[in-house]
Every structure is written in structure tokens, then in C-alpha cells.
Amino acid sequence: xxxxxxxxxxxxxxxxxxxxxxxxxxxxxxxxxxxxxxxxxxxxxxxxxxxxxxxxxxxxxxxxxxxxxxxxxxxxxxxxxxxxxxxxxxxxxxxxxxxxxxxxxxxxxxxxxxxxxxxxxxxxxxxxxxxxxxxxxxxxxxxxxxxxxxxxxxxxxxxxxxxxxxxxxxxxxxxxxxxxxxxxxxxxxxxxxxxxxxxxxxxxxxxxxxxxxxxxxxxxxxxxxxxxxxxxxxxxxxxxxxxxxxxxxxxxxxxxxxxxxxxxxxxxxxxxxxxxxxxxxxxxxxxxxxxx
Numbered sequence: 001x002x003x004x005x006x007x008x009x010x011x012x013x014x015x016x017x018x019x020x021x022x023x024x025x026x027x028x029x030x031x032x033x034x035x036x037x038x039x040x041x042x043x044x045x046x047x048x049x050x051x052x053x054x055x056x057x058x059x060x061x062x063x064x065x066x067x068x069x070x071x072x073x074x075x076x077x078x079x080x081x082x083x084x085x086x087x088x089x090x091x092x093x094x095x096x097x098x099x100x101x102x103x104x105x106x107x108x109x110x111x112x113x114x115x116x117x118x119x120x121x122x123x124x125x126x127x128x129x130x131x132x133x134x135x136x137x138x139x140x141x142x143x144x145x146x147x148x149x150x151x152x153x154x155x156x157x158x159x160x161x162x163x164x165x166x167x168x169x170x171x172x173x174x175x176x177x178x179x180x181x182x183x184x185x186x187x188x189x190x191x192x193x194x195x196x197x198x199x200x201x202x203x204x205x206x207x208x209x210x211x212x213x214x215x216x217x218x219x220x221x222x223x224x225x226x227x228x229x230x231x232x233x234x235x236x237x238x239x240x241x242x243x244x245x246x247x248x249x250x251x252x253x254x255x256x257x258x259x260x261x262x263x264x265x266x267x268x269x270x271x272x273x274x275x276x277x278x279x280x281x282x283x284x285x286x287x288x289x290x291x292x
Contacts, residue, residue, distance in 0.1 A: 015099050016153060020142045021090040026073040030190055032176070035094040036117060037065045038156070040138050043089035045243075046075035047194060047236065050123040051170025052226045054235045056243050062131045063169070064160065066120040067097055070176055074194045091138045093153070100157075103150065112161055123169035130165040174226065185210050186224060197236050198260045203229065234270045237261060241271060245283045246290075252279050 017035075030049060045058040050071045057073065065071060075088060100113045126134060137156045141149050160166075192209050193201065206229065207217035221229045241259040244250055253264065256279075261267040271279050 015095060015102060016149060017094040018141050018149065019092045019094070021088060021092060023088055025075045025088055028072060028074045028191060028194070030070055030072040030187055032068050032070045033094075034067050034096070036067060036097055036099070036120065037063075037071075038093040038138075039063050039065075040091045040135055041073075041088075042091065043087065044073075044075055046073065047239065048073050049190075051174040051176070053123070053169040053171065054232065054239060055125075055169065056239050058243075060131065060135075062126045062134060064120045064124045064126070066117050068176070069121060069123060069170065071123070072190070091142060093138070093141070095153075113157065116157070116161055119168070121170075122172070122174060124160075124166045125169055126160070126163070126166045128165040130159060130163040133159050171226070189221070193233065193236065197233060197240070198258060200260075200262060201233065233260075235274060238271050238274045241267070241279065242275065242282065245279055246286055248283075248287070252283070255279065 026044070026046070039062070041057055041059060041061040043059055045056070048055055048057045048061075048063075048071070050063070050065065051069055097117060100110055104110060134156050137152050137159075141152045144152060189206060189210050192206065203214045203217070207214045210217050210220065212220060218229060221232070225232055227235075237260045241255050244255040244258055245252070250258070256264055256267040259267070261270075268278060271277075271282070275282060277285070
């Protein structure tokens with residue numbers, strides 16, 4: 001999957017750009033940029049691609065990414081009027097990778113920060129008490145300027161440096177080739193998948209979206225997404241199924257078909273293969289945890 005290089009409207013006079021986002025939906029374009037990004041989703045839910053990972057996101061999601069890591073946020077939409085009475089709210093901070101070199105000359109401290117942002121090359125999703133602490137500082141930053149804002153940001157970085165409450169998103173071996181030749185083609189493919197993954201998608205259909213033959217498309221997609229189209233689609237569907245399984249009102253059979261699977265055998269097979277447990281076990285474990 002190819003990503004678009006975008007230029008961010010960062011102020012030349014400031015090392016930090018803090019954006020408070022409030023709009024109907026995310027700009028669903030697979031893209032990358034030359035800045036580190038810390039994103040806190042206050043209100044929204046949907047599917048997210050970071051590098052080669054496909055996961056669901058929801059209210060309270062907090063992710064750190066280093067420069068040039070391709071990503072995309074796609075809000076879940078339902079019904080004939082998907083944006084009616086809906087809104088996305090988020091706080092996003094952009095800053096250059098050399099930010100700390102410009103404001104700090106402590107060699108040991110800089111080394112620790114470089115290690116953090118090397119980890120963020122894969123995307124880091126924070127959780128637990130760490131997330132709560134960071135988001136409080138983020139909210140303060142939206143009403144600050146200048147030195148006060150920078151000091152608050154250093155508090156956030158210090159928290160990230162001293163926690164193990166995070167998970168990596170992109171795979172360990174993930175790497176990206178910055179060739180924008182196929183950007184438009186792959187964004188069409190991706191958007192079609194996101195809008196139609198709950199229905200049958202044949203290889204012939206998705207290949208036609210890319211204006212390619214099925215064999216050529218398979219090679220093309222795997223080279224860019226670093227996984228096969230079938231694997232990509234099953235990861236997306238099982239991730240969606242995990243979200244639906246948290247709703248006790250839906251039977252497991254309902255979850256199967258609403259996730260895009262056409263039969264229960266395939267649903268169980270791919271769910272266990274990708275999640276490591278059956279859908280029924282996943283639901284039982286989730287309910288036990290959520291009732292604590």
C-alpha cells in the first residue's frame with residue numbers, strides 16, 4: 001500500500017504544533033510526513049493502519065509515531081447518513097525529530113530520547129496509568145503557548161521514557177519504500193476495502209479497482225502492504241469481530257456475518273489463527289476482565 005507524503009502546516013517560529021481537532025470524520029488517506037506525531041483520540045472509533053498493522057481504535061486511544069511511518073485513521077460508518085450527529089475530537093502534536101537537540105545539550109538525556117523515537121518507528125500505543133497521565137498534560141497544552149507549552153511537553157516525554165505500558169503496532173521487520181507512483185491507486189483500493197469489508201470482496205473485484213489483473217494485483221499488494229491481500233482482509237475482519245464480540249446483544253453467529261465472513265467455519269478458523277483463541281473464548285475472557 002502506497003502512502004502520500006504530506007506537508008504539515010507547522011509554524012516556522014515554533015518547534016511544536018498542537019492541534020485540537022473537531023470535525024465530522026478523519027481524513028482517510030494513507031500518508032506519511034516528516035514530523036513525529038503524538039495523537040490522542042478523545043472521541044471516535046474505527047480502523048487504523050500504522051505501517052503493516054491493522055487495528056481498531058476508540059475513544060481514549062493514544063499513539064506516538066516517528067517521522068515517515070505511513071498511517072491512516074478510518075472512522076467506522078454505518079447507515080445512510082454516517083456523519084449525522086457525529087464528530088471526531090482529537091489532540092495531535094507534531095514536532096521535528098531534532099526537537100530535543102535544539103532545546104537540550106545533555107548527551108545522556110538525548111541518547112534516551114533517541115531510543116524512545118527509534119521505538120516509535122513502529123508506532124507505540126500507550127495504555128493504563130501512563131495514558132491517563134499523558135492525556136492530562138496534552139489537554140493542558142491546548143491552552144498554553146511558548147515556554148509553558150514546551151515544559152508541559154517535556155513532562156509527557158519523561159513519562160514515555162519511564163513506562164512499559166505500551167505496545168508496538170507495526171511489525172519488527174516493517175520497512176517502507178517511498179515511491180509515490182502508485183499512491184492514487186492504492187488509496188482507491190484501501191478505501192474500497194474499508195467501505196466493503198463486511199461484504200464479499202472477490203480478488204477479481206479488488207484487482208479491477210486497481211486496474212490490474214488478479215495475479216499482478218496480488219504481487220503488487222503484497223510488496224507494498226508486506227502481507228497478502230487475503231491476510232490483510234482477514235486481519236481487518238477479525239479486528240472488527242473483536243469489537244463486535246464485546247457487545248453481548250450480538251450472537252457469535254451475528255458477529256460472524258457482520259464481520260464479512262460468509263460461513264462459521266472460516267470465521268472460527270481465521271479468528272483463532274489471528275487472535276489465538278476462538279470467538280467464544282475471546283468473548284468470555286473480555287466479559288471477565290470488563291466485570292472487574
